[in-house]
Amino acid sequence: MGVAIGSLVYSAIFVASWVNQVLIAQWMPYALYILLLAIILITAAFTYVFIRQGRATETPSVPESRILPITIIIPALNEESTLEQCVESLIGSRYPQDLLEVIIAHEVAPRCRDSTPAIAKRLAEKYCNVKAVPNDGEHSGSKAGSINNCIEMASGEIIGIYDADHVVEKDALIRACAHFVSSPELACIGGKVMVRNMDYNFFTTLVGNEYTVINNFSRFLSELITGTHLIYGSNVFIRKGALVRIGGFDESSLTEDCDLGMKLIYGNYPMKIDYSIRSYEQSAINFRDWWHQRVRWTRGSMGVLKKYMRIYSADTRMSRKSIETILLYSLGTGGLLFSVILIGFMGFMMYMNVITPLILFICCAPLAVLFASESMNEYKEGRGSILDTILSILVRPWVIYAYSLVGVYAVVLDILSSDHVWHENRRI
Known part of the structure; x- marks a missing residue:
């Protein structure tokens, strides 16, 4: 065509x-x-x-007295096979546990059809710095809503967002913190998202790192030409104050991360990318999932573009x-x-x-x-x-x-x- x-x-x-x-x-x-x-x-x-x-192999050095409290929000819907591994990777990261808070923002039945709520509750009982927050109020029904539902209760000065299928590198959080400490004006930083299931089947082997490369290159090119860049909805860190001032995420958007990025751009908030802040996600495992996901991203971006124009x-x-x-x-x-x-x-x-x-x-x-x-x-x-x-x-x-x-x-x-x-x- x-x-x-x-x-x-x-x-x-x-x-x-x-x-x-x-x-x-x-x-x-x-x-x-x-x-x-x-x-x-x-x-x-x-x-x-x-x-x-x-x-970049050397982890940035941040004086212990200057490490910022951070809250990681994990929106979760039907993630029983991935949620625990995600939380364990965060708890196992090189970040002071007394300054780290993890909030599992999970959906509830009937939208949630598996044991995600039970797993979230068990993890909250296992770790004192993990909370399970059901998204059953006015914000229910969307990833953006589950995050918005947790912003006010978040104790961290920095809020990080991870999808439940992510596994985080041990130094990812401290690397992000180092940027906020060295740049007090910085509002948001995004990291590099990589694929961890490339060898699962023929389709994932064939597609491989397609998403990693195109996602990172589009952000680089955007920053090169416009001085700003797109935000990906996982492995991203935002100052809580900035997130509150821009009104959180748009719960009606197909691509709430794109919309958030435009809010930050519209408000002239400084943003950065650091490809050494890495996490690993599951990519689409068949053509149907791949196709629908990218159509949703494209339509969502079109909606955001029309809205802000x-x-x-x-x-x-x-x-x-x-x-x-x-x-x-x-x-x-x-x-x-x-x-x-x-x-x-x-x-x-x-x-x-x-x-x-x-x-x-x-x-x-x-x-x-x-x-x-x-x-x-x-x-x-x-x-x-x-x-x-x-x-x-x-x-x-x-x-x-x-x-x-x-x-x-x-x-x-x-x-x-x-x-x-x-x-x-x-x-x-």
Whole structure:
């Protein structure tokens, strides 16, 4: 569909006049090569930063008297197979236990259909700094609501958010704390999220680190161009004061993390990324879960974009914030804008015999570098494999074209005003 749309648009331009024919035949290839060169340079810069921060082995030193109290909130719905491992990894982290509070914000029946509440209660009885808080009041029914329900009772100066399928590296919390201590103005910092079930089945092996690379690269690119970045809803830390001032999470949003990021941007709150703050999550284990998750992310980002464009344009002027918002979310929702246009453009150029199919491989080359660098990093740390590196070079870069289909499908659903249906991912 992306090819069809692009072909229609560019065909209209082509037949308009002889000038357009000259433009497309003689100048478009040069413009395309310049664009590819820019992509390669940005990719190289990101790869350097990515690897340098990812290899940070020395844990920052924070004087004991300056370590900040921190509260970790774990929203949990039907997470009986993952919740305990997540909590145990937090309790086992290198952080003073008297300054660490863990709140399990779990849903209740009938929405919760497994033993998550019982596990949460047992963990709260086992550890004095763990609380189980049922989300059965006005905030019930959403991840954002379960977090909002716990903000007021949180004792920490810093609030961290982790999904229940995460396993946290031992120094993740102290690394985050070090940033807040050294930068009193800092409001939010996000870390690197990695996949821990790549070898579960054929699909997870094939997709591998796709999510890790694209998530981290989109945030890097957003920060490079706009000075701000997207927020991922797990392995993220926010000052409680800032979270209260912006009103917490939007419980009506499909992507509450994106909306929170826009609230912080709108309020001019400083944010950072540190790829050495690492946690490991379960990725989608089949194509159905993968597809529905990314469609939800895309539609959620579209909703956030429309919401904040209305806010920014209320004064009838196109402000700098409006332009930054467009840039930020067109970058963050790559499947929606960039890849659809790219595929349509490439298809039309090949149709006009201006470029060869080789260009499709050239466009994938920067992604191959990103995927391969992540795989090699993991291999050096004892978690990757030669097969994983080969797949990163030869298979995973083509995911950009799959993302284009996600973008088209999400746009169609939005045009038709289809209901927002939450598809729950299977856990292992």
